[in-house]
Every structure is written in structure tokens, then in C-alpha cells.
Amino acid sequence: MSGVSFLEKLLDGVGVEWKALESCATIERGRRVTKSALSPEKRYPVFSGGVTPMGFYDDFNQKKNTITIVKYGTAGFVNLIEEDFWANDVCYCIKPGLALNNKYLFYYLKRHQYDIQSLATDAIPAHLPTEAVSTYKIPVPCPEDTKRSLEIQAKIVRILDTFTELTAELTAELTAELTARREQYNYYREQLLSFEEMGGEVEWKALGDIGEFIRGKRFTKADYVEEGISVIHYGEIYTRYGVWADHAFSKVRVDMAGSLRYAEPGDVILTDVGETVDDVGKAVAWLGDEKVAIHDHCYAFRHSMSPKFVSYCMQTKAFIAKKGKYVARTKVKTLLINGFSKIKIPVPYPNDPDMSLAEQIRIVAILDNFDTLTNSISEGLPREIELRQKQYEYYRDLLLSFPKSEEAVA
Numbered sequence: 511m512s513g514v515s516f517l518e519k520l521l522d523g524v525g526v527e528w529k530a531l532e533s534c535a536t537i538e539r540g541r542r543v544t545k546s547a548l549s550p551e552k553r554y555p556v557f558s559g560g561v562t563p564m565g566f567y568d569d570f571n572q573k574k575n576t577i578t579i580v581k582y583g584t585a586g587f588v589n590l591i592e593e594d595f596w597a598n599d600v601c602y603c604i605k606p607g608l609a610l611n612n613k614y615l616f617y618y619l620k621r622h623q624y625d626i627q628s629l630a631t632d633a634i635p636a637h638l639p640t641e642a643v644s645t646y647k648i649p650v651p652c653p654e655d656t657k658r659s660l661e662i663q664a665k666i667v668r669i670l671d672t673f674t675e676l677t678a679e680l681t682a683e684l685t686a687e688l689t690a691r692r693e694q695y696n697y698y699r700e701q702l703l704s705f706e707e708m709g710g711e712v713e714w715k716a717l718g719d720i721g722e723f724i725r726g727k728r729f730t731k732a733d734y735v736e737e738g739i740s741v742i743h744y745g746e747i748y749t750r751y752g753v754w755a756d757h758a759f760s761k762v763r764v765d766m767a768g769s770l771r772y773a774e775p776g777d778v779i780l781t782d783v784g785e786t787v788d789d790v791g792k793a794v795a796w797l798g799d800e801k802v803a804i805h806d807h808c809y810a811f812r813h814s815m816s817p818k819f820v821s822y823c824m825q826t827k828a829f830i831a832k833k834g835k836y837v838a839r840t841k842v843k844t845l846l847i848n849g850f851s852k853i854k855i856p857v858p859y860p861n862d863p864d865m866s867l868a869e870q871i872r873i874v875a876i877l878d879n880f881d882t883l884t885n886s887i888s889e890g891l892p893r894e895i896e897l898r899q900k901q902y903e904y905y906r907d908l909l910l911s912f913p914k915s916e917e918a919v920a
Contacts, residue, residue: 520662524652526912532644535615536605539581540597541571557591558598559584570594577604577616579626585638586627590616602643609656610648611663617670618648621910649912666909677902684895688884695880702873703826705856713860718851721813725782726804727771733762739770740798744781744807747792753821753881754795758802770803773810778820782845783807787834790843791850795821809847815857816870822877823855 531537543556548565555563559580572578574594579602580587590613597603606615619626629642652659705712717723729741740758742751750759762770773779773796784790795817796802796810804810813820823829836849858869884892 520665521651524655524658524662526649526651527653528647529650529653530644531604531646531648534607534610534648534650536607537640537644538603538605540578540599540601540603542599543567543596554594554596555591556596556598557589558600559587561589563595564598567596570596572597572603575612577612577619578602579604579619579638579643581638583635585630585636586623588616588619588623588626590620602638602640609653609659610650611660611667613667613671614663615648617667617906618910621906651912669909670906673902673905677898680898681895684898688892688895691880692884695877695884698880699822699877700826700828702876703823703856704828705858712856712858714854715857715860716852716854717811720815720855720857721811723847723851724771724773724777724810724812726773726806726808726810727769728806729762729766729770729803733766735761735763738762738764739767739803740800741770741803742773742779742794742796742805742808744783744805747779747781747794747808748784748789751794753825753877754797754818756797756799758798762803766803771810772801773804773808774801774812775799776817777810777812778817778824779804780809780811780824780845781807782809782847784843787837787839787843788830790837790845791824791833793821793824809845816867816874818874818878819870820855822874829853829855 540557545565548556548567550566552566552568554567554570556565556567557578558564559582572591572595574592576591576595576597578589578591578597580589580600581602582600604615604619606612626638626642626646629646630636630638650659651662729743731743738761741760741762742755742758743760746759775796775798777796778793779796779802780791780793782790784792793811797817811820824833832853833845833850836846836853838844838846857866859865
């Protein structure tokens, strides 16, 4: 049975009236409390916006299970606070009347949070007008029979509570599994790339002896276009790329072709600046079919080894510890490339290039499997967590998708 059919069966032919929130709930503003009055030792949390309290106070002005909607800043954010608390003056506090189930109202408002947020002004900070909240329409099933209406609302709440609980439990289990797998992945990566058991069959060579570093040329976001030359900006390496990449997310104008520098397929691209020491020198193996332009805060490391193998080596704890010696700790951390080029990585079977490459590829295949399971957003556990959340949202939407009358739409 589909979710829509279930909702129709639940309503069993009764009508739905769309009522302005102010007609079926009390809306009041919180009261200002200064940061100087707050202390971690005090009892009651103080909420301004979001799900984290801004501090704690020695009094409360709202009872537990009150719905809040943020007025300023993250305007339109909906929350249900399950303990006595102090609502600051940037919050609207919503208390349903006798004909409206509190949790039902919360689920509906949370489901339509983005719709409510769209009603905020474009000012800085964003501002959600009182009228936008007070006139927001809420579906009330069977309004002429309060008892029946509350029974329908309560049944919807029980179903959504069950979905919420099951989704939270499954997400927690998957997250714990993901954490364990990441620890296992890190362990095997360190073990595989330490080569402690290979003895003389591995040689540790300086990066500068293995290949060369080629610095990129500058381009800015103002140069970006929909279609043009593929580029990798250093900032994207922190946020959008993993161990390897075979396509770029950004492009610049074709007329810039002669002024750029490029990474060739098989190069390892790394950053030379970052906010932290770990960020500096973050590496991504370029596996695209064609060359890609790189920013002047990037280097292309050109070599004859497996690019993924080199990229994985640059993620190990031992490599990161050595890298830290060659980072200038100014306001923006900067890589000292001459020192960085002295860091050594393992080269298995150095006297037999074919066997060496085969061993590198074997190790990469093992690490790729772990990487997919633990980090891939299209496969593995992260994808499972995302799918469970989408499944919950799908059924929640079906349960709260009441047919709208022309008056409600207007």
C-alpha cells in the first residue's frame, strides 16, 4: 500500500482545513538574556537558534517540548526542545491549542522548514517577519470533530516517531560500523605502506629522486565558465577530492590555455598552502584521460610510479609527521617544497621495475576497497547512511502531504 493511499485511508473521507498558525496556536517571542549572565554551571539551556544552546542560565521561560522557530540569522530553523529552557528574543515559541497535537505540529513545521525559511527577508542578518509565521497555514484534519482530529494526528505522530527512532538506531549502528572500518582502514594502510617485513626488497627514496615538482599558474574564480579548460583549484583539493580523481569540477576560459600550467595523467597534485599543517601538501592522484590545469598554490609531482600508490603514501601518519618539518607556520601554513622533496617513500623491488609496479598496484587494490567502503559517497557505508535518511524523509513527506484547497494555496 502506498503512502498516499495510507494517508487517504487514515483520513477515511474526512476533510482537511488549512488554518493560519495564529488561529490554532499561541506564538510568542523569547526574552533577551545577555551572554554575561550565562555560565556552564547554571541549570537551564539558553537557545537562540540551531540545536546547540548558546549557554546556560539560572531561570527558564519556556516549558519542555516547546517548538521554536528562529527569527534572525538562521531564520526559519525549526526545533523542538525537550527540556525546560530559556528562549532568547531571536526565537518564536509555538504552543498549539487544544485541537492540535504538539508533536504533529512540530513534524509538519520541520517538514516545511525550507518553505518557512524562504519567507525570510534578504537582509543581513536574515529576518523572519512575525506575520509570515502567524499566517503560515497548517493542515488540521477533521476540524469539526476535535476528538477524531487528535486521533488522526496522534496516529501520524506514532508512525513518524517509530520511523525516527528506527532511522536513528540504524544510522547510529552504521556510523559505529563506519568508524570501526575507518580505523581498520587506517591500520592496514599504515601496515601495508610500512614494508616492515620486506627488508632489502624495499628502498626508501626521496621524492626529489623519484620525480619532479611543477608549480601551477594562477587563475581566479572570476575566470570560471560552464565549458572550457578543466582546472583544479587548491581549495577544492581539501573539500571535493579524495585519494584520486579522473575529472575536474571546475573550468576556466579557453583563451587562458597558454597562460596555465598542467598536471599530466599519472601526476600527483598537492597543495602548498592550508589552514592547518595536515592540509598543506594534501595530495590527489590525477587519473583523467587528459591534462588538467592547476592553481599556483598547487604542485604536480611527475614520476613513474603508481599515482595512487604515491597518493596513499602521502596519507600515512609517518609521512604527515615528516611533512610537518617542512611547513612554514605563518598565518597561512605554507609548504617548503625544497625540504618536502627530501621526504622518502617506499619503493618495493627497486631493481625490478615491473615487479615494483605490480606490488604497488596490488597494495593500491587493497586500499581502494577499504577507501570505497569507508569514504565513498556513491558506495559503501556513507551511502547507506544517506539512503536511510532519504527513506525516512520519503515516508515522512507522504504522511504530511495533505491535499491543499485553492484557499490554502492562496
